[in-house]
Amino acid sequence: MSGLDSLYQQLILEHSKIRSGGDLAELPAAAAGSVGTAGSVGTAGSVGTAGSVGTGQSHQLNPICGDEITLRLSVGTAGDGQAVTEIHWNGDGCAISMASASILSEMAPGMSPASLRRTIDHFRELMRSRGKLEADEELLQDAAALAGVAKYPARVKCAMLAWVAAEDALRQAEANQGVSEAL
Amino acid sequence: MVGQLLGDAATPGGLPLAIATYSYQGAPVLTMVSTPAWGDAQVSALDDDEVRRIRNDFPVLEQEINGKPLVYLDSGATSQNPRSVLEAEQEFYEQRNSAVHRGAHHLAVEATDSFEDARATVARFVGVQDDELIWTANATAGLNLLAYSFSNASVGQAGAEAERFALKRGDEVLVTEMEHHANLIPWQELCRRTGATLKYIPLDDAGALRLEEASRLMTARTRILAFTHTSNVLGNINPVDVLVQMAREVGALVVLDACQSAPHLPLDFKALDVDFAVFSGHKMLGPTGIGAVYGRSELLNAMPPFLTGGSMITTVTMEQARYLPAPQRFEAGTQPISQAVALAAAVNYLSETGMQRVALREAELGQRLVTGLSAIQGVRVLGPEPGEERTGLAAFDVAGVHAHDVGQYLDDLGIAVRVGHHCAQPLHRRLGLTASTRASTYLYTTSEEVDLLVEAVAKIRPYFGVTASGATS
Numbered sequence: 001m002s003g004l005d006s007l008y009q010q011l012i013l014e015h016s017k018i019r020s021g022g023d024l025a026e027l028p029a030a031a032a033g034s035v036g037t038a039g040s041v042g043t044a045g046s047v048g049t050a051g052s053v054g055t056g057q058s059h060q061l062n063p064i065c066g067d068e069i070t071l072r073l074s075v076g077t078a079g080d081g082q083a084v085t086e087i088h089w090n091g092d093g094c095a096i097s098m099a100s101a102s103i104l105s106e107m108a109p110g111m112s113p114a115s116l117r118r119t120i121d122h123f124r125e126l127m128r129s130r131g132k133l134e135a136d137e138e139l140l141q142d143a144a145a146l147a148g149v150a151k152y153p154a155r156v157k158c159a160m161l162a163w164v165a166a167e168d169a170l171r172q173a174e175a176n177q178g179v180s181e182a183l
Numbered sequence: 184m185v186g187q188l189l190g191d192a193a194t195p196g197g198l199p200l201a202i203a204t205y206s207y208q209g210a211p212v213l214t215m216v217s218t219p220a221w222g223d224a225q226v227s228a229l230d231d232d233e234v235r236r237i238r239n240d241f242p243v244l245e246q247e248i249n250g251k252p253l254v255y256l257d258s259g260a261t262s263q264n265p266r267s268v269l270e271a272e273q274e275f276y277e278q279r280n281s282a283v284h285r286g287a288h289h290l291a292v293e294a295t296d297s298f299e300d301a302r303a304t305v306a307r308f309v310g311v312q313d314d315e316l317i318w319t320a321n322a323t324a325g326l327n328l329l330a331y332s333f334s335n336a337s338v339g340q341a342g343a344e345a346e347r348f349a350l351k352r353g354d355e356v357l358v359t360e361m362e363h364h365a366n367l368i369p370w371q372e373l374c375r376r377t378g379a380t381l382k383y384i385p386l387d388d389a390g391a392l393r394l395e396e397a398s399r400l401m402t403a404r405t406r407i408l409a410f411t412h413t414s415n416v417l418g419n420i421n422p423v424d425v426l427v428q429m430a431r432e433v434g435a436l437v438v439l440d441a442c443q444s445a446p447h448l449p450l451d452f453k454a455l456d457v458d459f460a461v462f463s464g465h466k467m468l469g470p471t472g473i474g475a476v477y478g479r480s481e482l483l484n485a486m487p488p489f490l491t492g493g494s495m496i497t498t499v500t501m502e503q504a505r506y507l508p509a510p511q512r513f514e515a516g517t518q519p520i521s522q523a524v525a526l527a528a529a530v531n532y533l534s535e536t537g538m539q540r541v542a543l544r545e546a547e548l549g550q551r552l553v554t555g556l557s558a559i560q561g562v563r564v565l566g567p568e569p570g571e572e573r574t575g576l577a578a579f580d581v582a583g584v585h586a587h588d589v590g591q592y593l594d595d596l597g598i599a600v601r602v603g604h605h606c607a608q609p610l611h612r613r614l615g616l617t618a619s620t621r622a623s624t625y626l627y628t629t630s631e632e633v634d635l636l637v638e639a640v641a642k643i644r645p646y647f648g649v650t651a652s653g654a655t656s
């Protein structure tokens with residue numbers, strides 16, 4: 001596979017068009033009364049059996065190329081623990097950044113916050129490795145297809161954009177969940 | 184007062200180099216040309232054989248990228264250096280390195296001579312007097328120098344003679360919607376500091392200045408008109424004569440951003456009749472770290488300095504200082520000496536090659552680019568249509584493929600282009616885009632390189648699985 005083909009694998013080109021989770025613009029805005037820092041939105045939506053749900057939203061911009069993403073993520077109670085219940089985003093950017101957001105959106109629902117964090121950490125390490133690190137395919141699943149990006153330092157930011165947004169949104173979602181629990 | 188058309192004459196390639204692109208007050212305005220010499224029928228464009236010889240002078244062009252010969256189409260961002268420029272800088276450090284205007288020893292005298300000779304060479308290149316050329320770090324620093332000097336005048340720092348540069352609430356600064364951020368943000372900031380208002384000449388859908396609007400916006404309130412000679416994205420040439428005439432009628436000062444014209448067109452700032460102009464050395468075969476501001480002598484000597492400190496004073500007491508006349512007045516601190524010397528070597532290289540021949544050559548390459556690229560389905564070239572006047576660059580949008588992916592595809596083939604907003608976000612927004620891909624040529628660009636780019640771009644939409652209609656498959 002040529003360098004270019006390993007960067008733009010079929011899976012990546014497909015995801016860049018499917019854009020799973022890229023429907024944030026069609027959803028109602030998160031409820032007002034947000035807590036936390038600017039850009040974060042806290043809701044106590046999805047009441048019912050699931051227990052308290054926290055939502056966070058993060059906007060990330062890559063000033064070099066103008067890639068942009070707004071990502072919203074919710075955390076709720078699942079079984080004995082916590083899990084990501086929903087993830088939606090809206091963005092504009094290159095095939096790498098759009099595919100990366102799409103893949104993440106298919107992976108994240110059902111993951112515990114701890115395991116999403118572990119996955120993000122590994123993905124970041126992989127991206128920064130300049131191609132020296134092997135992808136943990138079990139952990140990264142489809143996102144392992146983005147491993148080729150690591151050899152193109154100028155594109156790492158594109159691949160990371162949605163993941164950085166998810167990390168930020170997750171932190172806020174948990175904080176907001178704490179708030180609604182305390183109420 | 185309309186500039187001479189740069190040739191109804193067809194180029195050797197058979198394409199007309201320029202046609203009227205503007206209409207103003209109901210009549211077509213022929214596009215501005217930089218000097219009458221443009222129309223000189225005796226001068227021919229550089230040909231492919233000459234370009235091949237020129238390439239031998241540029242060591243960086245010899246390399247391969249991903250096993251393919253480098254195709255450097257990013258000279259609009261920064262140009263490459265011929266050996267004579269690299270040698271001039273090295274020779275300076277090996278033989279004459281010293282502070283200038285500060286010592287009586289042998290090396291200091293030699294360094295000062297080289298530095299001032301460099302100024303004279305570059306000044307001549309753009310048609311101005313030696314004492315009208317101020318060294319700066321680059322064009323951005325030059326535009327900030329002007330904006331901050333005006334700002335200092337606005338707080339009454341330089342007395343009555345600086346009044347003409349002072350801005351206050353109710354005054355206006357006029358720019359255009361196509362400006363590089365370097366010729367926009369310093370004026371935004373100047374307005375913010377002084378209470379003046381920033382206005383801009385809008386563009387039509389094709390990206391040309393709306394001159395009717397320009398004449399409506401130019402009023403007695405307009406104090407400064409700042410605009411680019413040629414756009415770094417559109418590749419058009421703005422009608423300097425028309426705009427200068429409008430500014431003169433209302434008494435506004437004219438600042439020309441010559442960043443993209445000084446390297447590519449024969450220039451004469453006096454003939455263009457602008458008050459100030461800026462350019463950058465690294466875009467015209469010179470090193471980074473050097474650029475220049477041109478200002479009419481009487482203006483420079485009435486203008487308060489921006490940076491102050493050593494080397495720009497006559498007498499200093501513990502309370503105050505008196506300043507030298509221009510250019511030293513604006514050159515505080517140790518200057519980019521070896522860079523100035525190297526920039527002089529660069530303009531000598533350009534002069535020896537012949538700027539008219541360079542400009543004609545690039546006009547051909549520009550036409551080759553716009554003709555080839557616009558023939559590709561789904562590719563939209565920004566700026567002038569094929570056959571209309573254009574410099575040697577073309578920025579384009581590939582429907583369904585982000586500019587970053589276009590650039591990546593081309594890089595894999597060893598083709599270096601610029602992707603993004605090219606420091607012109609308002610312009611891209613006006614054209615309904617956030618980013619584009621730009622190919623920009625110079626005197627070392629071959630026709631084959633342009634063809635390689637066009638062939639490669641034709642394969643991009645299929646590679647990314649984008650169908651003909653623009654929808655994705």
Ligand SMILES: Cc1ncc(COP(=O)(O)O)c(C=O)c1O
Binds near residue numbers: 260411413440463606
């Ligand atoms: C039209 C124009 N103006 C200003 C600049 C700024 O030049 P520099 O970055 O060398 O200061 C550029 C360079 O990109 C340009 O193309």
